[in-house]
Amino acid sequence: MSTVLVSGATGFIAQHIIKQLLEKKYKVIGTVRTDAKGQHLTKNFNNPNFLYVLVSNLATPGGFDEVFQQHPEIEYFLHTASPFTLSDDNVEENLLKPALAGTKEALTSAHAYGKNLKKLVVTSSYAAMGWTYLVDKSIPDDVYIDEASWTDIPWDVAAKSDGLTAYIASKAHAEREVWNFKERETPNFDLAVVNPTYVYGPQAFDSDVTEHMGETSEIINRIIKLQPGETPHRDRGLCIDVRDVAGAHIIAMERDECTDKRLLLFNAAFSEQNFLDLVHKFYPEQFKNVPIGDPKTTQATLTKTFWGDIHNEKTREILKQDWYSHEKSVKDILEQIIRVRGL
Structure with missing residues (x-):
């Protein structure tokens, strides 16, 4: 039975990864910040092959050292943990530096103490691939984005920017460190990176259906709370189900053909009007007070050119x-919310 280390085990994506790993009979060690969070996960997973370890601060030097020293049996490391905030407050200290430091510490500890480590898979983001245009707020007509594309926002520019721009830059700088590390240190383990767009889908456990939910699921959560006469925001983008993102991590971990690859994950375009349409299609009675918006605009709101010309054919071919x-x-998502809230 192989052992997999999953950092940031309480995260939306990480919990689905762990569920799937346990279903495949792996032993899983998850890092958490507090005992309370670890105990909560232990109760939810209810599986003797899951255990948690404390890593209170991912960016602390040597933060993962003890984990590898105490568990030399670790063969795979899925590094999903990364700071997520769009706050404009001191973005260099609160976002850029922690994102880069957390990645460096994971790589350094794995290299120094992962005696039996075969592969490290890092959760990056589409943000690291195609968002350079945020700096000047315009998308050139000839933008073409695929697995080889990079967001190029200099550190000093990001450090003086808003929270969104800094977050996007942080994903690019952190991922570049992964590939720079590989070239610089030539570790004994293989590397792969997973780059999802917006991630949505049901929570791993009903207990995680709270008043506020993270990721793209919160967009739907917010929509079903709209009052008559209110209009949706104009959020839109490309998305991928969290269960598929979790599966892609495991495929990247298991298959040699994923080694040294960046896997760009998206399967559909969404908009808030599109979500509204589906709310009323599937559960018109439960959400009869939610406004319908303007359905005739749905197709226009899904136009992918908002994001550039994006391609992930190589990823689809590799993952199958x-x-x-x-x-x-x-x-x-809606079914789970209805069940938990008794709608």
């Missing part, structure tokens, strides 16, 4: 996954 349909993902 049967991804959840967009409608299935939305329906599963």
